[in-house]
Amino acid sequence: MSEIKLYNDDCIVAMKKVADKSIDLIVTDPPYNLGNFMKNRDTNLSKMRDNFFGSAGWDDMEFDDWEKSMDNFFKSSARVMKKGGTMIVFMAIIKVETIIRLAEKHGFYYKTTGIWHKTNPMPRNMNLHFVNSTEAWVYFTYKTRTGTFNNGGAMFHDFVETSVTPNGERKYGKHPTQKPESLIQHFVEILSNPDDWVLDPFMGSGTTGVVAKRTERNFIGVELDKTYFDMAKSRIEEKRNETKCN
Numbered sequence: 001m002s003e004i005k006l007y008n009d010d011c012i013v014a015m016k017k018v019a020d021k022s023i024d025l026i027v028t029d030p031p032y033n034l035g036n037f038m039k040n041r042d043t044n045l046s047k048m049r050d051n052f053f054g055s056a057g058w059d060d061m062e063f064d065d066w067e068k069s070m071d072n073f074f075k076s077s078a079r080v081m082k083k084g085g086t087m088i089v090f091m092a093i094i095k096v097e098t099i100i101r102l103a104e105k106h107g108f109y110y111k112t113t114g115i116w117h118k119t120n121p122m123p124r125n126m127n128l129h130f131v132n133s134t135e136a137w138v139y140f141t142y143k144t145r146t147g148t149f150n151n152g153g154a155m156f157h158d159f160v161e162t163s164v165t166p167n168g169e170r171k172y173g174k175h176p177t178q179k180p181e182s183l184i185q186h187f188v189e190i191l192s193n194p195d196d197w198v199l200d201p202f203m204g205s206g207t208t209g210v211v212a213k214r215t216e217r218n219f220i221g222v223e224l225d226k227t228y229f230d231m232a233k234s235r236i237e238e239k240r241n242e243t244k245c246n
């Protein structure tokens with residue numbers, strides 16, 4: 001039976017409760033911090049669509065503050081990771097270099113950067129420029145050059161394609177950057193095994209937790225915002241056997 005622990009808190013505070021060297025896989029989607037970038041471009045934020053990585057309330061720090069917060073996140077992640085553990089960090093393409101630099105500083109081994117392509121993006125300003133339909137994911141192992149990789153003999157490309165999050169996955173409320181379960185499940189199944197411990201320190205609506213539960217992994221999830229935390233708890237509880245909430 002899987003174990004689930006959920007924290008409605010700042011991830012750096014909550015991760016202090018996670019034991020050293022206890023996590024097999026981190027799959028997370030931290031703030032991309034593109035709010036100020038988008039505002040400076042006079043983007044009409046009110047018209048931004050679901051699954052677009054623009055400002056969503058948590059996303060408008062100064063760059064230095066965001067970099068410091070990501071540095072703290074990687075420092076805490078390094079403490080809780082098992083040697084040979086694996087990490088996937090979703091990120092805006094223009095921030096990938098910063099993410100790799102900070103992760104390497106804390107002992108993560110950079111494997112690759114891949115692309116998530118949304119097959120049905122909103123055709124926003126399609127007659128003015130290229131429609132945004134991609135986000136990056138950055139793949140690391142911890143203290144080793146390889147980790148769990150369950151390919152079963154198949155070749156997996158570094159290009160993953162899905163639709164945007166279907167409405168059926170939003171019945172407990174809408175999160176502005178909710179990832180599709182199929183996208184997260186792709187990584188959880190390849191990069192971990194049943195009974196492993198999966199952590200998402202920025203869990204938003206709880207997609208990683210839903211997938212971890214479904215695939216019989218243990219899960220620790222953290223979300224700062226109470227509304228999104230409650231959404232995540234409801235989604236994960238629907239799938240759970242036993243949940244401890246803090």
Ligand SMILES: C[S@@+](CC[C@H](N)C(=O)[O-])C[C@H]1O[C@@H](n2cnc3c(N)ncnc32)[C@H](O)[C@@H]1O
Nearest residue numbers: 010011029178179202203204205207223224225
């Ligand atoms: C990009 S969203 C994650 C969306 C998630 N992948 C999903 O499928 O719903 C990032 C989340 O991190 C949360 N967040 C921001 N700063 C945080 C912090 N310091 N600690 C914990 N959560 C935080 C935000 O409230 C937001 O819900």
